Amino acid sequence: MRVQMLGLCRFSYVGMRGYQVEHESYDERRAYLYDPQRLARRWFWFTEIALPAWRMQTDPDFTLVVMTGPDLPEPYLGRLRDLEAEIPQLKLELVPPMKYHLKACRAAVAPHIDPSADVIGHFRHDDDDAVAVNYIEAARKDFRRVKGLWKAEGKLSLDYSRGLILRSEKGKVRLIPRICHNATAALTIFLPPDADETALNYDHSKLAQWMPGVAVTRPLMFVRTLHGDNDSGDMGPGLPWQLDEEALNRQISARFGLRPQWLEKIAAGL
Template sequence: MQIIGLCRFSYPALGGFQVEHDAIEERSAFLYSEKRMEERFRHFETIMLPSIAAQTETDFKFVIVIGDNLPERYQERLFDLCAPISHIQSQAHAPADHRETMQKAINTARVKSDAPCLQFRHDDDDAIAVTFVEEFKRAAMDCRPLLERNKFVAFDFPRGYVVRPDAKGLHVEETYHPFWGVALGCSVAPHIRKSIMTFAHGRMGRFMPSISFDQPVMYLRGHNDYNDSRQGPNVTQPKLKLLDNEGEQMIRNTFAVDAEHIRRVFA
């Protein structure tokens, strides 16, 4: 089974955002502002990228979708960071409908339409445990009869941490949040062009059989000033605590996220 992960990196889509803009030009200006891009790159470099690079199962593709209007200096910076990681593939797309573009990106990376495909979505400020792809694949193999009877099957690992990196290190709160969109995968049957991006992640359980694993801890969910999902006035604020040395070592072992690296980048 081919395994594909998808990440949009400041892609100026039509739809797909809770922060709305009247025109693509306004959305692009917001997404590509220098202050925002600096924050996104810091999280991308210290939180997301290390966990993708250190996966114990390396036989997968991780597709990063960017806008074809992303300024060249940011494209070069992104490509330089990703170059050492062989399973990362970047795709540039013109601004268009969010779900259609993300589905196109996944199907472009899908090389065997006659075989089941395991897919997961991922944000550019989140991390997954270094064992996520391996555990996702094992779970799907264990459930092979279920996959054969259904077009889609969801696999959710809802236990993780909300995290905020800064010059002091990493502030965290443990959380349990089903169908949150991180450490959430989906099997797609052969010859099906629809993808995990067809479904709103919080509603996937309404449209397919879903399997949830209470253990292990499987994600770091980034909490920062530009989270699209946290811009509303009624969003619950987590109670974050700065990790001590023991906690930093646990995060390093589980996610390949290094607090010393965070302190250097955020200093």
């Protein structure tokens, strides 16, 4: 059974729906998302947190669609084009503003669906989060273990729940080990290739309403950031777990391709 792994990352896409922060008009939304200081911070998170592990995936057979608007200000649009040329798995989609956000997301993803695949593993990836370097490999392997659940309904969620919350506030940064069920990072929604939906169609906090789900609580699989630019700054429900500083430094390097000094670099860049 061939599984295509297909993700969507929205980079300051100007749409009127799909976010918790609301604006009254397109111009107001555009001004907010394209504010130069905000774009600089988003680029910092994207390149320093998100990209290292995508470059290092142990299974390179995946597609990550980066969705933004055709009027994204320079130098960021040019930088995204450069990344597309550099990273084979990264595909840039310039989507004009659309009234309905889910249709916009579908428009970005649809050109990259492989109709010869038996299953599409859809995932959403926020531009300031990270997944582990073996996320793609693990998702394929674990899907094979539970594919009977998918066959029964044609929908299945696979949730890697063990992660780190990176909280940045008032110039200080700290990491909080946390088990969070159905957080957006490292969560895969398996659908048929002809489905009209993507991962964005399903509220990750209410997945049980639509499909069976499997939670895999080991190993450490994601970093989720909380800071002033978040659409939602809530850590949400979860369970604490313990990791000493020495082990934490080893894990952030081995699991996410991040250097132990990255927290200081982040703090200095904010």
